[in-house]
Amino acid sequence: MPDLQKLYDAILNGDNKAAASITKEALAQAVEPMDLVNKYMIPAMDEVGRRFESEDCFVPELLLSARAMKGSLELIRPLLAARGTEPAGRVAIGTVQGDLHDIGKNLVASMLEGGGFEVVDLGADVSPEKFIAAIQSRRIDVVALSALLTVTMPTMKTTIEALTLAGVRQKVKVIVGGAPVTKEYAKQIGADGFAENAISAVSLVRKMLAEQPVA
Ligand code: B12
Structure with missing residues (x-):
């Protein structure tokens, strides 16, 4: 089991390669995808937002974090989509x-x-x-x-x-x-x-x- 706190850190630090590799490893080990999103990824973006607000980080850092978040989400997205049954609308x-x-x-x-x-x-x-x-x-x-x-x-x-x-x-x-x-x-x-x-x-x-x- 990968250390998922490192996913939080990777997104916070804008390290898209680390974020993608931890996400892949976690998914391969059947970690619930929405746990990754809700417990690690969103809290990391919230922290980025807090730092941005207090001027401890600026737009370039925001962009790097956003890129890392999006990269991991792209890996998770197909798993979420595959859960559906009939189109409901x-x-x-x-x-x-x-x-x-x-x-x-x-x-x-x-x-x-x-x-x-x-x-x-x-x-x-x-x-x-x-x-x-x-x-x-x-x-x-x-x-x-x-x-x-x-x-x-x-x-x-x-x-x-x-x-x-x-x-x-x-x-x-x-x-x-x-x-x-x-x-x-x-x-x-x-x-x-x-x-x-x-x-x-x-x-x-x-x-x-x-x-x-x-x-
Ligand atoms: C990443 C980010 C960026 C990235 C965006 C990259 C991207 N591709 O999205 C970049 C660097 C481009 C950016 C730019 C700017 N940003 Co910005 N950004 C953020 C940040 C840090 C995270 C947003 C995020 O992705 N959150 C994670 C997602 C998962 O959460 P969410 O978007 O809220 O979505 C959830 C819910 O809201 C809801 N939801 C969302 N949409 C919808 C729609 C429907 C229909 C429903 C039902 C639910 C729903 O469900 C989602 C999942 O649970 C926030 C701070 C924060 N913590 O929110 C600031 C923030 C939003 N940005 C801010 C600002 C000021 C800007 C800029 C003006 C900065 C600048 N000076 O240039 C520019 C504006 C550019 C523009 N024209 O849009 C401010 C906004 C302040 C305000 N009150 O208006 C914030 C709050 C930062 C801050 N604290 O000051 N930003």
């Missing part, structure tokens, strides 16, 4: 325009795939027009919006408004999330739901589609 997910943070969004996408949903990942910095085009071309059930910056949170509202203007809002459920987003904010901007993390996002979408299938 189709979700278009993206980080809203102006926001480049995509680690949390990728995690939500992986968990939804693992939960049996088909996921159309539109990426980061996604314009309202791209969300609209996805709804129009891909029979989307749920639109999932991510934002990590307080300055891009209002873009969630403008994206929802754009869906209404384009006449596609009633075709989908809209869920929102990201570290600064709250349940109250979700309600305030007219979203149908909010989830705090990737695991609760899956149960939220499942519940929503079971309770009231979209038109």
Whole structure:
């Protein structure tokens, strides 16, 4: 069994090679993938965030840590996706325009795939027009919006408004999330739901589609 504390350290120190090798070793030894994510990887990114806030590290260090996190997540993602059974619905997910943070969004996408949903990942910095085009071309059930910056949170509202203007809002459920987003904010901007993390996002979408299938 690898020393998993070293996975935390590798992500914290932005050492992508070490992070990938410990992740591979852990998965080969059947360590539960979500334990790696929740107990070591996310806490390491939280610590990076704290250091960034207190100016003990800067954007280059953030980028290295993010690269290490993404590399390990890429190894974990296929395992999460393989857990699904029948497609339970189709979700278009993206980080809203102006926001480049995509680690949390990728995690939500992986968990939804693992939960049996088909996921159309539109990426980061996604314009309202791209969300609209996805709804129009891909029979989307749920639109999932991510934002990590307080300055891009209002873009969630403008994206929802754009869906209404384009006449596609009633075709989908809209869920929102990201570290600064709250349940109250979700309600305030007219979203149908909010989830705090990737695991609760899956149960939220499942519940929503079971309770009231979209038109
Ligand atoms: C990594 C990182 C970066 C990387 C992003 C790399 C990438 N590809 O994503 C880089 C270096 C590019 C970056 C840039 C910037 N960043 Co930054 N970044 C972070 C950091 C350290 C970690 C974010 C992260 O990945 N967390 C791990 C993931 C797993 O968590 P998460 O994203 O919150 O996602 C979870 C939940 O929120 C939820 N969720 C997420 N999305 C969704 C969507 C739905 C639908 C649902 C239901 C749930 C959900 O589920 C996820 C899994 O559980 C945070 C600090 C922190 N601890 O959050 C700062 C942080 C977000 N960044 C910050 C800032 C200021 C910036 C910059 C402006 C810095 C600068 N001066 O240039 C730029 C902005 C660039 C831009 N236009 O977007 C601030 C934001 C402050 C604020 N209140 O707005 C933070 C909070 C750091 C800080 N403490 O100051 N950043």
